[in-house]
Amino acid sequence: MKSDKIIEEILGEIEKHEGALSRRDAMKLLAASPIAAGVLAGTATTTEAYASSDAKGKIVIVGGGLAGIATAAKLTNKLSNPDITIIEPNPHSVSYQPGQTLVAAGVWQKSDITYDTANFIPKGAKWIKEMVVSFDPANNKVKTQSGIEVAYDYLVVATGLVLDFASIKGLEGEIMSSASENEVVRKKVGKNGVYSIYFADGAVDTYKGIQELIAKAKAHTGSEKLQALFTDPATAIKCGGAPKKIMYIIHDLLTKAGVRDKVELTFCPSGDKMFGVPEYNDAIFEQFKKRGFKWEFKTNLVAIDTDKKVATFEYKWLEKGEYDEDLKEYTMIPMSKNIEKKYDFIHITPPQKAPDLIGKSPIGSSKGWVPVVKETLQHVTYKNVFAIGDVAALPMAKTGGSARKEYAVLVDNLIAVMEKKEKLPAAYDGYTVCPLITSLGTVMLAEFNWTAKPTPSFPLDPTQERWIWWLLKVYALKPMTIYGMLSGRA
Amino acid sequence: MKQLTLICMTVASLALLSGCGDKPKSEAAKYKYSAAEVYKETCLHCHGNKGEGNPEKKAPAINKQSIQELEMSLFDIKNGGLGQSTASEHEVMEHNMKKLAEKGYDYDIKVMASYIFNTFNISK
Numbered sequence: 001m002k003s004d005k006i007i008e009e010i011l012g013e014i015e016k017h018e019g020a021l022s023r024r025d026a027m028k029l030l031a032a033s034p035i036a037a038g039v040l041a042g043t044a045t046t047t048e049a050y051a052s053s054d055a056k057g058k059i060v061i062v063g064g065g066l067a068g069i070a071t072a073a074k075l076t077n078k079l080s081n082p083d084i085t086i087i088e089p090n091p092h093s094v095s096y097q098p099g100q101t102l103v104a105a106g107v108w109q110k111s112d113i114t115y116d117t118a119n120f121i122p123k124g125a126k127w128i129k130e131m132v133v134s135f136d137p138a139n140n141k142v143k144t145q146s147g148i149e150v151a152y153d154y155l156v157v158a159t160g161l162v163l164d165f166a167s168i169k170g171l172e173g174e175i176m177s178s179a180s181e182n183e184v185v186r187k188k189v190g191k192n193g194v195y196s197i198y199f200a201d202g203a204v205d206t207y208k209g210i211q212e213l214i215a216k217a218k219a220h221t222g223s224e225k226l227q228a229l230f231t232d233p234a235t236a237i238k239c240g241g242a243p244k245k246i247m248y249i250i251h252d253l254l255t256k257a258g259v260r261d262k263v264e265l266t267f268c269p270s271g272d273k274m275f276g277v278p279e280y281n282d283a284i285f286e287q288f289k290k291r292g293f294k295w296e297f298k299t300n301l302v303a304i305d306t307d308k309k310v311a312t313f314e315y316k317w318l319e320k321g322e323y324d325e326d327l328k329e330y331t332m333i334p335m336s337k338n339i340e341k342k343y344d345f346i347h348i349t350p351p352q353k354a355p356d357l358i359g360k361s362p363i364g365s366s367k368g369w370v371p372v373v374k375e376t377l378q379h380v381t382y383k384n385v386f387a388i389g390d391v392a393a394l395p396m397a398k399t400g401g402s403a404r405k406e407y408a409v410l411v412d413n414l415i416a417v418m419e420k421k422e423k424l425p426a427a428y429d430g431y432t433v434c435p436l437i438t439s440l441g442t443v444m445l446a447e448f449n450w451t452a453k454p455t456p457s458f459p460l461d462p463t464q465e466r467w468i469w470w471l472l473k474v475y476a477l478k479p480m481t482i483y484g485m486l487s488g489r490a
Numbered sequence: 491m492k493q494l495t496l497i498c499m500t501v502a503s504l505a506l507l508s509g510c511g512d513k514p515k516s517e518a519a520k521y522k523y524s525a526a527e528v529y530k531e532t533c534l535h536c537h538g539n540k541g542e543g544n545p546e547k548k549a550p551a552i553n554k555q556s557i558q559e560l561e562m563s564l565f566d567i568k569n570g571g572l573g574q575s576t577a578s579e580h581e582v583m584e585h586n587m588k589k590l591a592e593k594g595y596d597y598d599i600k601v602m603a604s605y606i607f608n609t610f611n612i613s614k
Contacts, residue, residue, distance in 0.1 A: 232575060240574025271577035276569055298577065316577075318585055324547075326535030329589045332582045371558045380558045393558065395565045395572045434574065452569060 006490070009479030051080035055418035057153035062132045062142060064088025065177065066097075066485060067389030067403040068158035069120050073488030074411040076122040084125040085152075087132050087144060092179040093117045094486060096478050098400055100178065100203035101242060101437055104195075105249045107474065110204050114179065120486045132159075135361040137382045154384045154414060157370050159358060161238060161390040161398070163198050163350040165189060169303035169312075171348075175199050176355070188306050189348065196348045197246050198238075206246070206347070210253055213345045217259035225264040226344040229311060231301040232269035233351040236369075238390050238398040240276075241434040241446070243269065243349040244284065250347075251291050252439045263344075265293050268313055270300035276396060277448045280436075283463035287438055301348065302338070311341050352398075354391050369393035374450075375427040377410045383417060386410050394430070395450065401433035404485050411488075431455060435473045443469035522594040525605035532595050541610030548582070553610040560603040568599060 059075060061068045064086045076082045092114055099113035121127045130144040141151040163175040165185045173184030178199045189196050190205030193213075197203040213228065220226055228250065232243040247265055254260040267288070274284040274295075288295060296315075303312040314336050321331040353359070354368030363385060365371045370387035371380045374394050379385035388406050390398045397406070405428060412426035430450030435443045442465040447455050456462040484490025523531070536549035543551030552560065562572065563580065567587050571578045578584040590596070 234577050236573045236576055240576070243575075269575055269577075271571055271573075271575050273570065274575060276571060276574050300577075316581070318581065326547075327532075327586060327589075329586065332585050334581055365559070367562075371556065373558065374561065380556060393562060395562065395569065396574055398573070450565075 005483045006479050009483055010475055012479075052078055053415050053419065054080045055415055056081055056083070057418050058083045058085070058151070059154045059156065059414070060084075060142065060150055060152035061086045061156040061158055062088075063158035063160055063389070063391070064090070064093045064117055064121070064127070065158060065160050065389065066094060066400055066481065067160075067407060068156065069094055069117070069122075070403065070407040070485045070488055071156055071158065071388060071410055072125050073120075073122045073486060074407060075414070075488075076124060077488050078411060078415060082122075082124060084122070085128060085150060086121060086125055087128045087130060087142070087150065088117060089129055089131045089145075090177050090180045091117055091129070093177060094120050094482070095179040095200060096482060097178045097200075098239070098435075098473075098481075099478060100197045100200060101245045101249065102474065103200070103203040104197045104206040104210070104246060105253070105437075105440060106207050106210075107440065110200055113200060113478075115482060120482075122488075133357060135358070135363045137362050137379075137385055140384070152384075154418065155382075155386070156410065156414070157358070157363060157385065157387040157391055158389050159355055159391045161352050162355050163196075164235075164353050165196075165348075165350045167351045168301055168348070170305055175350075188304075192306055193309055193343060193345050194304070194306055194348065195346070196350060197242060198348075198350055209345065210250055213250070213263065214254060214257045214259060216344065217254065217262040218257070220259075220262045226262055227342055228263050228265045228345040228347075229341060229343045230265070230267045230347045230349075231311075232267070232271065232349050234270035234300045235351045235353060236398060237349055237352050239434070240396075240399075241436045243267070243347070244274070245437040246347050247293065248287075248291075248436075248438045249440065250345075251293070260292075265291075266341075267293060267295040268299040268301065268341075269295075269297060270316075272297040275446070277446065277452050277454060279454050279463050280444070280446045280448070283444060284436075287444075287465070299339070304346070304348075309343055311343055311346055312338050313341060315339050352390075358391060363387075365393060367393065374430070376413050376424045377406060377428060378413060378417070378424065386414055394428075396430060396448075397432055399432050399434065400481060400485075401447075402431065404481070404490075405429075405431045407485075407488070435469055435477070437470075437473065438465045441470050442467055443473050445469040445472070521596055521598065523597075525597050525602045526609075528590075528595045528597050528602070529605065529609075532590055541606060552606055553612050555607075555611075557603050557607040557611075560606055561599055564599045564603055 061072050072084050094115045094117050096113040099108050102108040132142045133145050134143045141149050143149050165171045165173050171188050175182050182199055190202055195206040195209040197206050230247045273281050275281040298316045299313040302314045316336045318332040319335050321333045324331045358364040359368035370391055371393045372387045377386050388410050389403045409426040409428045413424040416424050434446040436446055437443050444465045449455050454462045536544050536547040537552050541553035543549050566572050566578050567580045567583050570584050
């Protein structure tokens, strides 16, 4: 039973960590708790839910990450005759990316977040272990790297996005998926003070980098502090909280090592705010002030000299121009200049984009991302095509938490299309969640949607850092994702 | 015992996050002017009678964009970026929009996108 598996995993997580409950106590508690009973009952019901649609048609899902596999699983549960093909080249595509911050923090190992895709392909689904190289939506087919043409009746695009390190002058390479090939990028990133937690090996390197920074700080004697910079690019990014989470983690580790006063931590984002939701924005400002962080808004990393350890940022601002009679306001003139900063440690959040082959294909858009109606996830032009996850052109929604809400919406709407219904029944509201790690032991659970207002699931002030959310992040979210979401049940 | 409570709460969180009870709560905001009124009284000055744009004012044409592109752009402008903390791709318009909103010329993104598309789009 899947529900047992989730509970089993939570117990396993608890066991791994010192100071937590004994397994026996936890079991007793779980057995006695009406809430736990509720979870078990809740998941058990869905486990037993049988196929509710007899709709037919060949469904091809391009991309087997969290979004693609969860979609495949839910379709498998709901259709009496599922015909599903998943095209995904990476054998570890389902690895748990939200854990990368915890790997950098030394709380988890890479093995804690690596999962084999083979174990999560739903029963009956076909898996083509290849990359798609072209889309032909007019003729309902895609082509893979080795030249196989795969025809479909319905297509789900779930390729994820590309980490575009090469667009920063001085760095090289792109990374397609957190757990895929990264040799070119690692020539410059993951050593010598330059780190990035945006891919799994990068997170492992970052942990080492933090230890080096601590050692360097311990040996540091000059009056000038060591400089640690944290970037946040001018593109949409997955997990908007991560550029700050790593900063909090490093602050905490430096403090524990007794060398926080030797290092200046500066956040250098391209934007001019901490968070798109005012309540969380204010809370983060307070957290930054309390920790003595510095920040410089509208600074976007454009180049880096990894030998000289100098980072170049494009700084932007608006200057007041002439009075505009039509606008009844002063016009604003965009200005920019490059500024150089020396660093001892820099965490790079790479610019991110849709895979080029998507952007250039008929299913993409001028900005790359697959254009969908943001509520229904249906392609704006091709009604038998849907997109989900990081590759979809959706505001504020490149997180696992978003994908977890999106796949249920997508499946209901896709089945409606398969059943030739005119109205699509389900709507995504932009819900996403950012468990913002604010120290090793506290998390602010920032939940929100397109109204840009907090949408807490709990009757607790959502702007507070709490240990309970740390427990949620470290013990519960991974089993829930891996054994709940990937089987289409939670 | 404290730990028991915490584990208990973690499990509770699991129950809640697993999807019960988080229905979309959208609030229908009230706007002073209709999308057409906002367009005619403000946007038109730079984006033109037909949405053709005005290079002199650095106002792009908006009569060729799809409804989805319009919606994303308007979201970016009003929200100040498409991500949680990314900069807006329309920094000048973001500034102008704030000023317009202060004067009451605010609008629902979806309503404005469909107004612009249905009134001006030339590829339809």
